[in-house]
Amino acid sequence: MIGVEHYLVVSVVLFCLGLLGLIIRRNLIVMYMGLELMLNAANLALVAFSHYRNNLDGQIMVFFIITVAAAEVAVGLALIVALYRKRQTNDVNDLTSMKL
Amino acid sequence: MQDLLFYIFSALTLLCGLLVVFNPFSRNPVTSAMFLVLTIISMSGLFVLLKAFFLAAVQILVYAGAVIVLFLFVIMLLDVKEEERRRFQKFGTFLGFASVAGLAGIIINSIGQSGIGNAPALNGNGVGETRELGHKLFTEYVIPFEIVSLLLLVAMVGCILLSKRDESKKEETQ
Numbered sequence: 192m193i194g195v196e197h198y199l200v201v202s203v204v205l206f207c208l209g210l211l212g213l214i215i216r217r218n219l220i221v222m223y224m225g226l227e228l229m230l231n232a233a234n235l236a237l238v239a240f241s242h243y244r245n246n247l248d249g250q251i252m253v254f255f256i257i258t259v260a261a262a263e264v265a266v267g268l269a270l271i272v273a274l275y276r277k278r279q280t281n282d283v284n285d286l287t288s289m290k291l
Numbered sequence: 292m293q294d295l296l297f298y299i300f301s302a303l304t305l306l307c308g309l310l311v312v313f314n315p316f317s318r319n320p321v322t323s324a325m326f327l328v329l330t331i332i333s334m335s336g337l338f339v340l341l342k343a344f345f346l347a348a349v350q351i352l353v354y355a356g357a358v359i360v361l362f363l364f365v366i367m368l369l370d371v372k373e374e375e376r377r378r379f380q381k382f383g384t385f386l387g388f389a390s391v392a393g394l395a396g397i398i399i400n401s402i403g404q405s406g407i408g409n410a411p412a413l414n415g416n417g418v419g420e421t422r423e424l425g426h427k428l429f430t431e432y433v434i435p436f437e438i439v440s441l442l443l444l445v446a447m448v449g450c451i452l453l454s455k456r457d458e459s460k461k462e463e464t465q
Contacts, residue, residue, distance in 0.1 A: 193297045194408035200399055201301040203376040205308050207395040212312030212430070214387035220320050221368055224311055225325050227358065231334055233345075245415035247424055250343050251432055254424075257346075257353050258439050262357050262446035270364045272428040275369050 198239035206232035219271050220279045230260045246269065297340055303333035314382075318368045324359055331355050342417035345424055 205228060212225025234253045241249025275281050307329040314322055331354040339346035407413060428436060 193340075194293050195298065195413050196402055196408040197301075197338070199402050199407070201304065203395055203398045203402070204442070207391045208305070208308040211387055211391045214391065215384045216312060218320060220362065220369070221312070221323050224323055224362070227327065227354075228308055228311065228330065231331070231354075234350075235334060235337060238338055238341050238343045238346060240413070242343070242417040243413045243415050245418050247418060247427055249352055250346055250365055250424055252429055253343075254428070254440055255435060257349060259442065261353055261358060264361060266446050266449050267416065267452040268361055268454070270301055272349060272368060273453050281329055281369055282414070 195239050195243040199236055202232045202236040202239070204233065205229075217283050219274075219283060220268075222283070223267055223271075227260065227264070231254060294342060300333045300336040300340065304330055304337065308332065321363065324366065328355050328359050328360070331359070345421040361390070370385045 203259065208246075209225040209228030209230075209232060210226065213222050216222055216225065234256055237249040237253050237256075241247060271281055280286070289290070307326045310326040311323045311330060314326070332348060335347040335350040338344075338350060
């Protein structure tokens with residue numbers, strides 16, 4: 192029988208994969224994909240709790256998270272495009288103007 | 292049957308998730324985006340197993356339909372060839388894997404020790420009514436819903452402003 196802990200383990204591993212993407216990749220777009228993976232991992236945990244508690248609040252929260260993630264992606268990608276226009280790069284190793 | 296489906300979908304989700312961030316055969320962001328689509332689709336399979344049918348549909352519509360298309364648009368606008376020339380830094384990759392594996396080990400261990408699977412409050416069978424979800428969304432959660440719609444409007448205005456700025460500057464200099 193699959194319990195809530197199975198879904199939580201999948202969610203944790205997926206979150207860590209997103210974090211891994213943020214750590215090892217230097218391309219801004221792929222780092223954004225890692226962020227999406229982390230948001231999706233949180234969604235999975237919320238839906239699992241909502242299922243096993245017979246409570247719909249978790250699903251409503253996931254609905255809001257999906258909306259906010261869509262808005263975030265739109266603004267973030269617009270920022271990346273604006274940055275690329277200015278600097279001709281989307282690699283974080285080349286974006287060091289805020290370093291001391 | 293449901294157990295088998297859970298294992299299939301979760302293995303697919305994790306495998307494709309790994310290939311999004313660490314693909315030994317290709318450094319191309321387009322490949323990452325395609326594997327992200329596969330991750331999203333298998334995750335919506337997990338949502339169906341959890342009786343969240345509406346969210347499974349929204350997940351495919353919004354993520355696979357809108358977000359990934361946006362990603363692909365931006366990847367095509369930018370230069371993808373440069374990314375392929377850069378190599379993985381071996382030491383950094385190894386350190387990333389080690390630290391992330393440590394974090395996952397700690398959290399999974401604490402899930403195992405908490406005995407959450409046997410908690411009496413957490414053995415429900417799911418309420419999968421889309422009708423109830425909509426009712427709750429428009430009665431109890433109507434103010435957050437309106438705030439989120441405002442947020443979408445702000446995001447839209449922000450996007451237009453960010454992508455318009457360069458042209459207006461050019462006009463000023465002319």
